[in-house]
Amino acid sequence: MNSYHVKRKRNIEKGIKINEGLCAEIFEWEDRHKIIKLAKNINSHHDMQLEYLNSQVAWNNGVPIPQPFELIYIDGRPGIVSERIYGTTLMQYFQRQWINNTLGKNDVMQFSHKEIAQMTARMLYKTHNVSVENMPSQRDTITNAIKHAKHLTASELESVVNMLNSIPKKQQLCHGDLNLNNIMIRNNEAILIDWMHASMGNPAADLAEFILMIKYGELPLKDPIREIIIETLIDEYTKLSNITLKMIDNWMLPVAVRRRSLGILPFVEKRKLSAEIRERLKKYTSIK
Numbered sequence: 564m565n566s567y568h569v570k571r572k573r574n575i576e577k578g579i580k581i582n583e584g585l586c587a588e589i590f591e592w593e594d595r596h597k598i599i600k601l602a603k604n605i606n607s608h609h610d611m612q613l614e615y616l617n618s619q620v621a622w623n624n625g626v627p628i629p630q631p632f633e634l635i636y637i638d639g640r641p642g643i644v645s646e647r648i649y650g651t652t653l654m655q656y657f658q659r660q661w662i663n664n665t666l667g668k669n670d671v672m673q674f675s676h677k678e679i680a681q682m683t684a685r686m687l688y689k690t691h692n693v694s695v696e697n698m699p700s701q702r703d704t705i706t707n708a709i710k711h712a713k714h715l716t717a718s719e720l721e722s723v724v725n726m727l728n729s730i731p732k733k734q735q736l737c738h739g740d741l742n743l744n745n746i747m748i749r750n751n752e753a754i755l756i757d758w759m760h761a762s763m764g765n766p767a768a769d770l771a772e773f774i775l776m777i778k779y780g781e782l783p784l785k786d787p788i789r790e791i792i793i794e795t796l797i798d799e800y801t802k803l804s805n806i807t808l809k810m811i812d813n814w815m816l817p818v819a820v821r822r823r824s825l826g827i828l829p830f831v832e833k834r835k836l837s838a839e840i841r842e843r844l845k846k847y848t849s850i851k
């Protein structure tokens with residue numbers, strides 16, 4: 564949900580509510596430079612602690628994220644106090660761009676879709692450039708997420724897991740939840756928030772996830788713009804790193820299966836992902 568959909572509500576203890584996601588509410592905290600991300604569920608201690616630790620790893624390694632300050636409890640609810648980012652999420656930015664384009668005001672936004680994609684690529688590269696240890700394994704997380712995928716037969720699932728296991732393991736910092744509400748633009752830089760699902764793994768998996776989300780997500784983006792964003796992101800990222808298209812392509816199948824297994828996805832996105840999965844499974848099993 565985006566900030567202008569949320570009624571501004573004063574709450575003396577926690578300050579003004581800025582926004583909310585699926586798992587937490589975000590309130591102003593202490594002064595205008597801080598927020599608290601307060602879990603909705605009182606039993607989320609483990610998840611919030613993990614997110615706090617993950618954000619500390621990212622922050623200490625110079626990744627552009629809100630500075631994490633402390634983990635505290637309010638009425639039993641765990642909350643992370645961190646720097647407030649004065650900016651807009653990519654979702655908000657694209658919504659405004661969509662509205663302006665519809666109204667024929669094509670030149671009022673500060674950045675084009677292409678520039679946003681370039682900023683996102685630079686931010687992802689800074690994240691992925693960090694080598695880590697003692698963090699959750701990306702491979703285990705994805706395997707656990709897909710092993711109960713009801714939309715595949717047992718043998719299809721086996722093929723996906725084999726495919727996943729054939730990809731080289733890496734130990735880079737990965738975000739694991741790249742959606743448009745988790746990327747903010749501040750000045751001319753992309754900032755990555757919501758570190759609950761971060762892991763140690765292969766950066767190509769994050770890229771595959773971002774690409775699938777842009778390609779099939781229910782988003783305020785016309786098809787040609789989706790293509791521009793994906794092409795620009797890959798172009799900019801590959802200029803910075805030695806990752807290849809093949810490396811990203813290898814992750815498309817397992818990551819698509821994981822996305823398809825998420826309960827919250829809209830029906831149309833699920834249908835498109837299913838088609839992509841079928842196509843890739845056919846190709847994978849025919850070349851094996």
Ligand SMILES: Nc1ncnc2c1ncn2[C@@H]1O[C@H](COP(=O)(O)OP(=O)(O)OP(=O)(O)O)[C@@H](O)[C@H]1O
Pocket residue numbers: 565566581582583584585586587588589598600629645646647648649652744745756757
């Ligand atoms: N540090 C911050 N500064 C400013 N706004 C923030 C900050 N952190 C979060 N927000 C706002 O709150 C929204 C929800 O935050 P976040 O993604 O961390 O919550 P969540 O409940 O984990 O989300 P999800 O729905 O992805 O599970 C963001 O999209 C953003 O608009």
Ligand SMILES: [Mg+2]
Pocket residue numbers: 584744745757
């Ligand atoms: Mg989020």
